Amino acid sequence: MTEKKTTTKAQQRATNAYRQKNKERTQYLNQRSATKRFITANATDEDIILVKEWLSERQKAEPTEITAEAIQQYINSLSQSELQWLELEAKKRRLHLRDQEDKQRLQEEKRTVNSEIKMDLPEPE
Incomplete structure (x- = not known):
């Protein structure tokens, strides 16, 4: 319950x-x-x-026009909970981007390994 x-x-x-x-x-x-x-x-x-x-x-x-002053005014207008929420969203975005970079790096490594394997295999007769 x-x-x-x-x-x-x-x-x-x-x-x-x-x-x-x-x-x-x-x-x-x-x-x-x-x-x-x-x-x-x-x-x-x-x-x-x-x-x-x-x-x-x-x-x-x-x-x-977004200026540094406008951004600072916006940040100053936010409550503490809104700032914490924005920080969490930014952290999630950074983690997502890092995950995407990791996926791309892994895919590139797989391509490299696959091409090396193909180069090492003897030609079929």
Whole structure:
């Protein structure tokens, strides 16, 4: 039997205090999540086309330039848990890339070994 996880009263108070203190950030994250849920779960092909058009219009109106200052501002705006999540995602990405490199290296070694074996075998008569 699985136990239902419950949030403690102290955790609930802390969450509410954070939300009160960071109303704009909380609202932004809620809207972003709702948008993602809508696009991934409910949007029709027409909706997707519209969203792409809106993004294209916005990008034309406001070309985005990523600067070191913009990145630093973004990092400073993140909560501790968001930073930890980003660090974990970056670590998973690095591990994935390392795995891909290892696979490529192994495939290359196999090709080399196979070609050496073929060179060592006598020609069939």
